[in-house]
Amino acid sequence: MKNVSSLCLTLCVSILLTMLALFIGDLKSVNDIDWVDAVGEATTSMMAAIWFILLMLCRPRGRVTTVLLLGSATYWLTTWLDLLDEFIAYPLQSHLFTWLESLPAPVSMTLLTWGLVTWYREQQAVNRQLKQREHFHREHSLIDPVTQLYSLRYLLIQLNREAVLHDKRNQPLSLVMVDIKGFAHYNRVHGVQKGDESLNEVASALEIALRETDLACRYTSDRFAVLLPETPPDEARVLSQLIQACCNSALKGALTVTTVQATRIAGESEHALFERLNQQLAGAKRTSSVAMDGEDVRCL
Numbered sequence: 001m002k003n004v005s006s007l008c009l010t011l012c013v014s015i016l017l018t019m020l021a022l023f024i025g026d027l028k029s030v031n032d033i034d035w036v037d038a039v040g041e042a043t044t045s046m047m048a049a050i051w052f053i054l055l056m057l058c059r060p061r062g063r064v065t066t067v068l069l070l071g072s073a074t075y076w077l078t079t080w081l082d083l084l085d086e087f088i089a090y091p092l093q094s095h096l097f098t099w100l101e102s103l104p105a106p107v108s109m110t111l112l113t114w115g116l117v118t119w120y121r122e123q124q125a126v127n128r129q130l131k132q133r134e135h136f137h138r139e140h141s142l143i144d145p146v147t148q149l150y151s152l153r154y155l156l157i158q159l160n161r162e163a164v165l166h167d168k169r170n171q172p173l174s175l176v177m178v179d180i181k182g183f184a185h186y187n188r189v190h191g192v193q194k195g196d197e198s199l200n201e202v203a204s205a206l207e208i209a210l211r212e213t214d215l216a217c218r219y220t221s222d223r224f225a226v227l228l229p230e231t232p233p234d235e236a237r238v239l240s241q242l243i244q245a246c247c248n249s250a251l252k253g254a255l256t257v258t259t260v261q262a263t264r265i266a267g268e269s270e271h272a273l274f275e276r277l278n279q280q281l282a283g284a285k286r287t288s289s290v291a292m293d294g295e296d297v298r299c300l
């Protein structure tokens with residue numbers, strides 16, 4: 001058990017003090033005992049012991065705990081001596097127990113106060129660390145672990161901010177959606193690791209193709225979204241084609257991507273904008289599969 005040695009030490013000291021008290025003084029007769037006082041002192045001593053044991057159980061070892069345990073042990077011993085006083089009469093010439101009853105009380109209170117102040121400081125340091133850890137965790141949940149691109153959560157935060165500027169200053173705001181064709185099939189044939197490599201190739205290609213102000217993120221499994229601030233529709237179209245060419249060249253023919261773009265309409269919600277992009281993407285994928293079917297028929 002933690003800090004059990006302090007409990008043993010305190011019990012030993014209390015036994016020694018009791019023996020010393022019995023050696024110096026005499027037991028009072030039942031009639032001489034003030035039972036109300038005795039019950040009061042016994043309750044105080046019991047509570048002091050409970051405080052000590054609780055501290056012993058809940059605190060980890062360390063400087064703060066040592067001070068707190070020392071303070072509460074001294075306080076417990078003081079209350080124990082007060083209790084003994086109710087049952088033992090000391091000779092008038094012996095001042096030892098009078099001192100022992102009076103002196104440890106201020107010492108224990110000083111130690112406890114010092115312990116509580118250092119405990120408060122320690123707790124503040126722990127809180128600071130917890131805050132930093134939470135911040136670190138939040139920051140890292142904004143990054144996609146596979147591609148190291150920003151996650152959709154981060155893109156939505158930025159999109160919200162850009163949308164305000166778009167509405168206020170009427171700056172054009174566009175988005176490009178990139179989707180890898182037949183990724184599930186590729187994963188099945190070549191394995192998840194190869195699939196991950198392809199995702200990373202697309203992520204690198206996006207980073208190369210984009211301007212400094214643009215922001216790429218992993219939207220879902222094989223789909224990426226690119227935020228293009230201050231970009232009108234014709235510029236977005238050119239960038240979308242450039243992104244497609246870059247990604248396809250990075251994938252070296254193993255896979256190809258489809259890209260679509262949309263420019264935000266003033267006041268349009270993020271949900272509506274993404275809905276528009278997803279529908280466009282579904283349409284583009286349908287068109288390309290029909291074209292591929294046509295090519296297959298012509299080949300035959």
Ligand SMILES: Nc1nc2c(ncn2[C@@H]2O[C@H](COP(=O)(O)OP(=O)(O)OP(=O)(O)O)[C@@H](O)[C@H]2O)c(=O)[nH]1
Pocket residue numbers: 146179180181182183184185187191192193194195196199220221222285
């Ligand atoms: N390697 C890998 N695969 C993933 C990851 N996340 C999701 N996937 C897989 O990506 C696949 C996406 O499948 P779909 O959405 O059908 O995409 P698709 O096969 O390209 O279909 P189309 O887009 O219609 O051409 C699923 O098989 C997922 O299991 C990942 O982090 N790594």
